[in-house]
Amino acid sequence: MTVAEMAKELSLKPLVAADETREVTGGYAGDLLSWVMGRAQSGDAWVTIMSNANIVAVATLADPSAVILSEGVLPEENVLKLAETKGVNIYMSEEDTFSVCGKLAKLL
Amino acid sequence: MSDELKFHFDVHGDNFTSAGEASVEVKKKLRQLGFPPDVIRRVSIAMYEGEINMVIHARGGEADVLVYPDRIVIVLEDHGPGIANIDLAMQEGYSTAPDSVRSLGFGAGMGLPNMKRYTEEMNIESTVGVGTKITMVVKVQ
Ligand SMILES: Nc1ncnc2c1ncn2[C@@H]1O[C@H](COP(=O)(O)OP(=O)(O)OP(=O)(O)O)[C@@H](O)[C@H]1O
Ligand SMILES: [Mg+2]
Numbered sequence: 001m002t003v004a005e006m007a008k009e010l011s012l013k014p015l016v017a018a019d020e021t022r023e024v025t026g027g028y029a030g031d032l033l034s035w036v037m038g039r040a041q042s043g044d045a046w047v048t049i050m051s052n053a054n055i056v057a058v059a060t061l062a063d064p065s066a067v068i069l070s071e072g073v074l075p076e077e078n079v080l081k082l083a084e085t086k087g088v089n090i091y092m093s094e095e096d097t098f099s100v101c102g103k104l105a106k107l108l
Numbered sequence: 109m110s111d112e113l114k115f116h117f118d119v120h121g122d123n124f125t126s127a128g129e130a131s132v133e134v135k136k137k138l139r140q141l142g143f144p145p146d147v148i149r150r151v152s153i154a155m156y157e158g159e160i161n162m163v164i165h166a167r168g169g170e171a172d173v174l175v176y177p178d179r180i181v182i183v184l185e186d187h188g189p190g191i192a193n194i195d196l197a198m199q200e201g202y203s204t205a206p207d208s209v210r211s212l213g214f215g216a217g218m219g220l221p222n223m224k225r226y227t228e229e230m231n232i233e234s235t236v237g238v239g240t241k242i243t244m245v246v247k248v249q
Contacts, residue, residue, distance in 0.1 A: 034218030037153050038225060042145070050213045057128030061135060061152045078125075086132070 001107060003066045003089055006045060010103055012068060012091035015075070016083040022065045027104045029097050033058050040064055047100050051075035059088045066090070068104075070097040113141070113175040119159050119184075121168025124212065130171050131156035141175065143248065150226040151180050151246045157219035158184040158242055164209050165189070166240060182227075182244045190236040198224065198232075 004020035006012070014020075025043030030036050031050045036058055040046055046064035048055065051073045059067050066089035069075070074092060083090050093100045115137060117130035135152035143151075155171065162169035166188020174181040191197045198220050205215030224230050229245040 031213055032216035032218070033213040034157065034216045034222055037157065038218055038222040042149060052212050053125040054127065054212055054214075057132060057156065060132050061128070061149070061156050063149060 016090040018087040024065045056082045060086045070100045115173040117171040127163045154223045154226040157223050162186045180246045185241045187239040191234040
């Protein structure tokens with residue numbers, strides 16, 4: 001499943017659609033950045049409520065296929081700009097992390 | 109082994125939002141050099157954790173990355189407070205991170221364990237009141 005397909009299925013709002021053709025190979029949920037760094041796999045969709053600029057560096061290095069901000073969280077404009085320059089996909093869901101992950105798990 | 113490539117970075121201690129830039133830069137360079145994705149990922153994540161630690165716990169420091177054909181060596185050195193008990197600091201979950209950075213998602217106490225997990229060799233030299241030097245080696249298989 002591509003990031004675009006996932007976004008459609010989960011009714012995600014694209015905030016930065018840098019590479020929608022990227023394959024989603026798994027999922028990981030977490031807000032503590034070092035857990036994400038240690039446990040998320042490359043290609044995972046990463047579900048989090050963290051929206052500060054550090055998520056862009058984490059996404060750049062841990063290499064998830066997309067960051068999904070749950071609970072309707074919206075980052076500041078400078079975070080989105082940074083994500084754009086780094087080619088990081090960022091989407092937003094109005095639902096909570098549990099619901100997003102439940103639906104994502106069914107799709108995978 | 110004289111054909112190594114060397115990258116040097118000053119890691120500033122005052123800026124959290126740009127923290128991680130040196131690691132992102134190293135990732136880009138290693139990609140250009142054609143290293144395998146797994147090696148690049150391990151190097152850049154281990155370096156990121158060390159870089160962030162210098163920002164959060166040591167008011168910044170310096171990072172050197174030495175690139176050899178068969179291994180990549182990361183050296184992080186700071187003149188921060190030092191680590192009194194290295195065994196304790198290495199334990200998963202141990203953290204002295206202040207609330208101000210916890211709210212940003214740091215402070216899980218997983219950074220040093222990640223550095224160990226993602227590298228083949230890791231050595232910490234630290235003196236309280238003087239500083240900390242961490243050397244990590246990632247082998248290229
Ligand atoms: N460069 C350093 N100088 C001084 N103390 C350090 C340094 N690096 C780590 N420490 C100490 O070791 C502890 C554990 O570090 P570790 O990276 O594992 O966790 P953390 O930085 O607190 O949280 P996390 O990395 O999960 O965001 C820190 O809380 C701090 O007390
Ligand atoms: Mg840390």
